[in-house]
Amino acid sequence: MMSRRQATPLVPMGVARVDRRTKELTKRLQPGEVAVIDHEDLDRVAAEALVRCGVAAVVNASMSLSGRYPNGGPLVLAEAGVPLLDGVGRHVMDLVGDGQTVRVDGDEVWVDGAIVGRGVRQDLASLRRDYEAARETMGEALELFASNTLEYLRHEHDMVLTSPEMPDLAVDMAGRHVLIVVRGFDYREDLAHLRSYVRDLRPVLLAVDGGADALLEFGLRPDVILGDFDSVSDAALGCGAQLIVHSYRGGQAPGAARLEAMGLEYDTFSPMGTSEDAAMLLAFEKGAELIVAVGTHVSMVEFLDKGRAGMASTFLTRLKVGQLLVDAKGVSKLYQSRIRKADLVFFLLAAMLCFVVVVVAVFPRVFLDSFWLLVREAWRSLTH
Secondary structure, eight states: OOOOOOOOOSSOEEEEEEOSSHHHHTTTOOTTOEEEEOOSSOOHHHHHHHHHTTOSEEEESSOSOOSSSOOOHHHHHHHTTOOEEEOOOTTHHHHSOTTOEEEEETTEEEETTEEEEEOEEEOHHHHHHHHHHHHHTTHHHHHHHHHHHHHHHHHHHHHHHSOOOOOOOSSOOTTSEEEEEESOTTHHHHHHHTHHHHHHHOOEEEEETTHHHHHHHTTOOOSEEEEOOSSOOHHHHTSSOEEEEEOOTTSOOTTHHHHHHTTOOOEEEOOSSOHHHHHHHHHHHTTOSEEEEESOOOSHHHHHHTTOSOOHHHHHHHHHHGGGEEEHHHHHHHOOOOOOHHHHHHHHHHHHHHHHHHHHHHHHHHHHHHHHHHHHHHHHHHHO
């Protein structure tokens, strides 16, 4: 849950940042600016990114909550106090220029003293009402989602269950824990809770696209980055990790062009399914002892947020990796930090040092005092 901010002015105004892809816009959005997007059914991860950027208001050409399913992104904005103007229309993307000053006045968008669009001004009450309505009428979306999943299972199950050709890895995963990080729901909380686990067990760090930036954010360098590289920073690509492009049927490898333009070496891996699925299959086939997942997608709502029509490949992948896969939340609750051998040796050395100090500082004085008493008693006996 994002933290609440102070109330935003009733008529927010600021520099406009315009992009049809919200995750690209958040890379350059600055605090106090207005985000102009075209994002139907705004997902929670994108909404949280907008809030973290300090956005002054959001103007959406589409409906942030269309009613197809209960997506939580718009509620994140409302709870953070961010004004949201919905359903302005695709024309606003052309009428508002990137860098222009834009004003959101009620249900109107103003640029240079002229109205360039009107929409639905949302608030927390209206969004909660629409969210609950979507929950009650999501049967159609669920039926379609299940149908797409079963159709994929019927025709493509062999593609997932058959072991694909594996790339050679610079790091050995055999017999080790592998931590797979996706920049998805609650990834920050999960990584924060796993600090002691990572420190003590030193798992192989396998990032899926933007998961590499998530690891760097916590001071951890990924060993392997896998994906189509559309949401990972140049800094992460240059951190020294092995890069593996998730290629698709027919040989398409969308991420290869970017890496080649940067002069970076890469390998390819071409299983069916999502990049998350590919990461789990890679760890499984390379002999991982345990696979710990951070930020991965498991529910229908999460998949619809990602624009996926079904989750068949993910279902089959998790069926294949079986008991090796655990969620990060379970690890953080069950794992207790162990005392490392180095820490124990240090503690024993410190205890021994304290003992030596006591011996050196106390025993000579006790000995001298005792000796002096004996000499004094002997002298008294001789003189009397």
